[in-house]
Amino acid sequence: MSQALRQLPAIDRWLRSDFASDLCAEFGRNEVAVVMRSHLDRIRANAVLGVDPPVGLEDAAYFALLRADLVKRRCDGFRRVINATGIVIHTNLGRAPLADEAIEAVNRIAGSYSNLELGLQTGKRSSRYQHVEALLTRLSGAEAAVVVNNCAAAVLLALNTFCRDGEVVISRSELIEIGGSFRMPDVIARSGARMVEVGTTNRTHVSDFSDALSNETRALLSSHPSNYRISGFTAKPGLKVLAELARENQLLLMHDLGSGALVDLEVADLSAEPTVRACVAAGADVVMCSGDKLLGGPQAGLILGRAELIARIKQNPMLRAMRIDKLSLAALNATLRLYLPPNDPLARIPVLRMICEDKASIERRSRRALQRLIAIPGLEACLQDDVSFAGGGSLPMSGIPSTVIQLHHETFDAAELAHRLRSGEPPIISRIANDRCHLSLRTVLERDTEDLIGAVGRALE
Numbered sequence: 522m523s524q525a526l527r528q529l530p531a532i533d534r535w536l537r538s539d540f541a542s543d544l545c546a547e548f549g550r551n552e553v554a555v556v557m558r559s560h561l562d563r564i565r566a567n568a569v570l571g572v573d574p575p576v577g578l579e580d581a582a583y584f585a586l587l588r589a590d591l592v593k594r595r596c597d598g599f600r601r602v603i604n605a606t607g608i609v610i611h612t613n614l615g616r617a618p619l620a621d622e623a624i625e626a627v628n629r630i631a632g633s634y635s636n637l638e639l640g641l642q643t644g645k646r647s648s649r650y651q652h653v654e655a656l657l658t659r660l661s662g663a664e665a666a667v668v669v670n671n672c673a674a675a676v677l678l679a680l681n682t683f684c685r686d687g688e689v690v691i692s693r694s695e696l697i698e699i700g701g702s703f704r705m706p707d708v709i710a711r712s713g714a715r716m717v718e719v720g721t722t723n724r725t726h727v728s729d730f731s732d733a734l735s736n737e738t739r740a741l742l743s744s745h746p747s748n749y750r751i752s753g754f755t756a757k758p759g760l761k762v763l764a765e766l767a768r769e770n771q772l773l774l775m776h777d778l779g780s781g782a783l784v785d786l787e788v789a790d791l792s793a794e795p796t797v798r799a800c801v802a803a804g805a806d807v808v809m810c811s812g813d814k815l816l817g818g819p820q821a822g823l824i825l826g827r828a829e830l831i832a833r834i835k836q837n838p839m840l841r842a843m844r845i846d847k848l849s850l851a852a853l854n855a856t857l858r859l860y861l862p863p864n865d866p867l868a869r870i871p872v873l874r875m876i877c878e879d880k881a882s883i884e885r886r887s888r889r890a891l892q893r894l895i896a897i898p899g900l901e902a903c904l905q906d907d908v909s910f911a912g913g914g915s916l917p918m919s920g921i922p923s924t925v926i927q928l929h930h931e932t933f934d935a936a937e938l939a940h941r942l943r944s945g946e947p948p949i950i951s952r953i954a955n956d957r958c959h960l961s962l963r964t965v966l967e968r969d970t971e972d973l974i975g976a977v978g979r980a981l982e
């Protein structure tokens with residue numbers, strides 16, 4: 522052991538070698554030293570256990586290893602991937618890909634100055650929210666609107682503005698947790714409001730709400746159940762009924778809509794997904810939703826409601842800590858404009874286009890890709906009926922009829938196949954079902970199809 526340890530070179534001397542100078546020039550001397558030190562620590566720890574280092578520090582193999590670790594630490598691993606899962610709004614894959622118009626808007630605003638908070642007529646300071654407020658009120662029927670950086674922030678901010686030091690009443694069937702540790706009871710607690718839960722898991726009645734009202738009550742809160750459904754012997758009051766109860770008692774009805782569809786998705790049989798307009802029309806005083814779910818824009822949190830309420834939100838100092846950045850605002854503005862005539866949002870906004878593409882069209886695209894994929898040595902493929910999902914907490918039980926390409930490789934099993942596809946360039950994210958690796962073209966942008974086929978070929982070489 523001591524023999525092995527004695528042979529370890531001093532880092533300083535090693536860094537001065539010709540061997541190291543190229544690496545130091547490329548990554549910086551400090552970085553190389555940091556990574557080497559971690560390697561030496563590991564070698565020493567292993568030596569104590571009697572394990573010899575796999576390669577000597579003067580070997581070319583070590584040079585390659587060191588280089589690989591330095592590249593990893595460069596943090597340039599945030600990359601474009603191809604989503605072949607068939608889940609359109611996939612949180613781990615960045616949710617909504619933007620429309621071309623939104624990408625151009627980001628480009629325009631990102632590289633120059635803008636009138637973000639300047640009135641060009643008055644020459645005076647103005648509000649960044651003006652760039653989307655009129656669009657949002659027009660598209661939702663709400664009197665006023667404000668946006669923050671995501672829906673979680675929207676909910677927290679609205680609760681803090683209207684319910685801090687008071688009570689907010691919510692049904693036990695809607696105490697949701699969505700991914701990334703958004704848990705309604707925790708959000709309510711952090712807002713400074715006290716949660717009063719009413720009803721049962723499966724059944725809540727309007728009387729449960731009215732019985733729970735006190736002098737401390739500020740609002741009723743209803744939440745879209747997002748990623749789960751309670752079925753069977755169930756009941757819960759609709760928004761309209763809650764809105765009436767709220768009005769009779771001079772309380773607010775707040776609704777966390779989550780997904781935030783601006784158009785009816787009956788084409789894709791997702792018409793059960795309520796639109797923002799429907800929630801406003803049903804009498805919700807404040808509606809909160811995401812910008813990058815069914816709306817198909819950038820990450821953002823929309824708060825829509827009566828003018829007097831939105832004005833109060835704008836006076837909450839927390840708004841400043843959650844404010845939307847100019848790039849997201851540019852993308853949101855451009856995306857919202859695609860909802861106005863003469864545009865057809867279902868054709869122009871990628872997530873809506875993907876959700877609405879019919880099975881026959883996906884089958885045609887898949888068949889064309891299939892012809893090319895089966896030419897790859899060792900790979901067999903066939904088409905299979907399947908279902909896709911909107912994802913992002915929209916209608917988790919409603920699969921969209923679809924077709925997938927099922928892959929079979931002579932040497933690699935499904936997990937190995939998926940791993941190789943994920944490790945390629947660009948990485949392809951497939952879905953494994955019934956021990957088979959599946960590619961769904963529903964979520965593969967038309968312009969990415971060539972890349973997909975090329976990457977599959979390379980990944981299996």
Ligand SMILES: *Cc1c(COP(=O)(O)O)cnc(C)c1O
Nearest residue numbers: 671672673745747779780811914
């Ligand atoms: C997705 C969702 C949120 C959180 O939205 P983010 O934009 O991810 O912060 C909150 N509530 C509901 C009901 C949701 O579906």
